[in-house]
Amino acid sequence: MLLALDVGNTNSVLGLYRLDGDKAGSSATGGSESRGRGGAGKPELAAHWRITTHRAQTVDEFGVFFVNLFEMHGMAPRQVKHIIIASVVPPVDSTLRRVCEEYFHLEPMFVEPGIKTGMKMLIDNPTELGADRLCDCVAAFERYGGPCIVVDFGTATKFEVISERGEYLGGAIAPGLGLSADALFTHAARLSRVDIKRPAKVIGTNTVGHLQSGLYFGYIGLVDGILERIIAELGAKTAGKPRIVATGGLARMIAADSRYIQEIDDLLTLEGLRILFERNRSACPRGKAR
Numbered sequence: 001m002l003l004a005l006d007v008g009n010t011n012s013v014l015g016l017y018r019l020d021g022d023k024a025g026s027s028a029t030g031g032s033e034s035r036g037r038g039g040a041g042k043p044e045l046a047a048h049w050r051i052t053t054h055r056a057q058t059v060d061e062f063g064v065f066f067v068n069l070f071e072m073h074g075m076a077p078r079q080v081k082h083i084i085i086a087s088v089v090p091p092v093d094s095t096l097r098r099v100c101e102e103y104f105h106l107e108p109m110f111v112e113p114g115i116k117t118g119m120k121m122l123i124d125n126p127t128e129l130g131a132d133r134l135c136d137c138v139a140a141f142e143r144y145g146g147p148c149i150v151v152d153f154g155t156a157t158k159f160e161v162i163s164e165r166g167e168y169l170g171g172a173i174a175p176g177l178g179l180s181a182d183a184l185f186t187h188a189a190r191l192s193r194v195d196i197k198r199p200a201k202v203i204g205t206n207t208v209g210h211l212q213s214g215l216y217f218g219y220i221g222l223v224d225g226i227l228e229r230i231i232a233e234l235g236a237k238t239a240g241k242p243r244i245v246a247t248g249g250l251a252r253m254i255a256a257d258s259r260y261i262q263e264i265d266d267l268l269t270l271e272g273l274r275i276l277f278e279r280n281r282s283a284c285p286r287g288k289a290r
Contacts, residue, residue, distance in 0.1 A: 003080045004273035007087035009155040012053045015270040017043040047073050055091050063103040083108040084277045086131035116279050120167045135272025141166045144243045153248035177219045220257050227260040
């Protein structure tokens with residue numbers, strides 16, 4: 001099996017893929033399957049989970065957590081033969097490397113400069129592109145073709161633009177909805193923290209309604225405003241209309257009222273990790289002696 005890890009600032013997503021030669025077992029999934037143009041015969045996603053990213057966890061705490069998670073789904077760490085990691089949290093990278101070595105007896109592959117992507121980068125400094133953003137772009141073009149725009153709703157909201165030829169053209173980064181809400185509640189002494197959700201109406205009649213309306217509809221305005229400008233800018237460079245795909249923890253909530261988002265793909269980043277593993281499989285680090 002292949003263990004794919006997407007380590008974000010707020011949440012991390014884990015996925016277990018059955019590779020060629022793996023025995024079919026019980027299929028466990030932690031959520032809905034993503035939509036896309038999946039081809040026959042590709043590795044099967046056997047299980048996936050979304051967890052909170054804890055930067056201060058020790059090697060043993062991570063290890064025990066992984067073992068328990070696997071055992072709950074009738075699996076064992078020894079079934080994992082390869083590991084690939086995309087991380088935007090450098091403080092946990094060395095810890096995760098040791099977890100892979102001590103609990104899985106494997107050396108992980110990290111998505112980092114030098115990895116074979118199959119995608120041309122038309123930006124000033126390709127090494128600046130985050131590992132999660134790279135995974136999103138690779139998976140989006142593989143699944144949906146181009147031109148394509150990916151909106152990843154995480155701690156930050158990232159907009160990625162891929163050409164009809166599969167080139168990465170660039171993008172934009174905005175504060176995530178949760179981050180924006182935290183800033184408001186932290187700096188406004190008389191405003192209490194509220195649950196972020198779609199209110200029944202835009203014109204609120206109490207403080208909770210005012211806050212929910214401003215946060216929710218205001219953020220949709222931000223997302224659609226940026227998408228509108230990207231689409232207009234792309235219009236001079238491409239013949240077809242771009243496919244717009246949302247992913248990340250808040251994708252389903254925001255996409256419901258967006259005028260532009262067409263697809264929701266909850267597991268896009270994991271799929272990108274799987275594709276990058278396949279493209280770099282010949283250079284995959286060897287397992288360590290058990």
